[in-house]
Amino acid sequence: MVIGQLRSEVRDELGDNGHEADWIISHVTKMSQADFVLHPRDVTEEELKAIEEIVERRNQGEPLQYLLGETEFMGLTFKVTEDTLIPRADTETLVEEVIRKIGKKKLTVLDIGTGSGCIGISIAKNCKNTQVTLLDYSEAILQVAKENADLNGVNVDFVKCDILEEIPEGVFDVIVSNPPYIETDTIFSLDNMVKSYEPVEALDGGFDGLLFYQRIVEEVAPKILKDGGYIAFEIGYNQGEAVIDILKEADFVSIKLKKDPCDNDRVVTAKKG
Ligand SMILES: C[S@@+](CC[C@H](N)C(=O)[O-])C[C@H]1O[C@@H](n2cnc3c(N)ncnc32)[C@H](O)[C@@H]1O
Numbered sequence: 001m002v003i004g005q006l007r008s009e010v011r012d013e014l015g016d017n018g019h020e021a022d023w024i025i026s027h028v029t030k031m032s033q034a035d036f037v038l039h040p041r042d043v044t045e046e047e048l049k050a051i052e053e054i055v056e057r058r059n060q061g062e063p064l065q066y067l068l069g070e071t072e073f074m075g076l077t078f079k080v081t082e083d084t085l086i087p088r089a090d091t092e093t094l095v096e097e098v099i100r101k102i103g104k105k106k107l108t109v110l111d112i113g114t115g116s117g118c119i120g121i122s123i124a125k126n127c128k129n130t131q132v133t134l135l136d137y138s139e140a141i142l143q144v145a146k147e148n149a150d151l152n153g154v155n156v157d158f159v160k161c162d163i164l165e166e167i168p169e170g171v172f173d174v175i176v177s178n179p180p181y182i183e184t185d186t187i188f189s190l191d192n193m194v195k196s197y198e199p200v201e202a203l204d205g206g207f208d209g210l211l212f213y214q215r216i217v218e219e220v221a222p223k224i225l226k227d228g229g230y231i232a233f234e235i236g237y238n239q240g241e242a243v244i245d246i247l248k249e250a251d252f253v254s255i256k257l258k259k260d261p262c263d264n265d266r267v268v269t270a271k272k273g
Helices: 003-014 019-029 033-038 045-059 064-068 091-102 118-126 139-151 192-197 211-224 240-249
Strands: 070-073 076-079 108-112 131-136 157-160 172-177 225-234 252-259 265-272
Touching: 003 019, 003 033, 003 045, 019 033, 019 045, 019 064, 045 064, 064 070, 076 118, 076 139, 091 118, 091 172, 091 225, 091 252, 091 265, 108 118, 108 211, 118 131, 118 139, 118 172, 131 139, 139 157, 172 211, 211 225, 211 240, 240 252, 240 265
Parallel strands: 108 131, 108 172, 131 157, 172 225
Antiparallel strands: 070 076, 225 265, 252 265
């Protein structure tokens, strides 16, 4: 089948405006979207079978990023598996804020709950003088982060640590984290795509969603964040006030709340007093 006909059939099957159809076809055929027009060719039987299988699973609700095993974040490609959360566009607000703050400074950065590594790796890629450490609690997750560090050509460190149970070694100038922050009860009401496919451990922030902020601010940062060090969190749209209170209680200063492009509260930053 020629590529043009395949594109329109896949669009129809997905009920999609073309974005996902092109992404799938490009992924399987290894043709760029420009190639579809400039160098069209017939797809092989094997490619067709692979595309049909992806479309079928996609129509059953499986996230495309898991089906293709990759996604885009901050203009970079990241591998994702069922062990890792799919990086969200919202999280780019946090990363952009931290990159702006660090600039060319020579700093050590700890990314707590790194998952695919999207936050720490994007920082390492954009802030050449940083030494970034990626932390998560399982070897399988860190393996994905390692592959993503290689894929994006950054030299970072890795720490396996359950942040609720242990304090990682070292001292850092910056702690950045997009921790699990959904209230336990709310997880049941989440969209099926999220609930059925994404790891619950990446989402569950305890009964009030604040468990990780409290642990990091009250018990982790006092031991491993330098005095005057910078902390930056992604937060749920309705958690700004609560996270600011946690930071104030722990004597953090220069506390700032930032919104994402959809005008939701999304990032809180502060300085260790
Ligand atoms: C919301 S996800 C964020 C993933 C990634 N940083 C991102 O922004 O896409 C939270 C991450 O925290 C990790 N996590 C959950 N519980 C943890 C724990 N007790 N210790 C360390 N990491 C944990 C999860 O494995 C997951 O990767």
